Amino acid sequence: MDNKKTVIVCCASSMITSTVAAGKVRDVASSNGLPEPRIIQCKFSEVEGELDTNKVDFIVPTGNLDETVTHGVKTILAAAFVTGIGEDKVENQILEALKA
């Protein structure tokens, strides 16, 4: 069964922190033997548009993403991937979401 997830990984504007987070999401999948998710990397301002045109399983923002743009899609805050603090917890949440 194809359990390939589609994940939006996003950051404020410059693609800097989302690049870090996207790498982590891929790592979580590969180190747990899960299919590599399809990752849409974009800016916060592009999230709504991406949700309109893709079936997205969950969203991984690296900072405060306004709830009004997530349309109720599960959101996992991943600032920990930038600070290095509490990474395990976020990795677990992402693992659960990838398995779901």
Added chain:
Amino acid sequence: MDTELIDKNDIFINQEFKSNTDYFQKTYQVLLKEGKVKKKFIDNILQREKDYPTGLNTGEIKVAIPHTDYTYSNTTQLVVTTFKSPVEFYQMDNSSSKISVNLAVMILFNNPKKQPETLKYIMKIIQNQSSLSMIMKQQSKESMSKLFKTFGG
């Protein structure tokens, strides 16, 4: 590899600022004179910091990683500034919460190709309190520059 990510001229040690705006303005003046950023850089980075702050609660020693779109820089480089007294920044993952930041590693970008290696380098440093503590201890541009070379390992 990353020796060119640090320019000795753009290392600022033990600086006193009234606010993060003060930090941005003074740093911008130097970078503009050096031709490293464009005129619009200052408005863009202030707005960006307001909308999407970059203070990181990395532990005892806290760091901010201000950056803008690559279009406002003429180079790819880090600008390291240690603060004499902590400067308040809003937190990246909680933009209503202020934290007292001890140092700023400003990221200038003009070349997306260099991004992955630059990121790896920065993350390694900011996620390591003993590295941050060593940065805070440096008293000269020379020793700071050498220290960053050792991080490039």
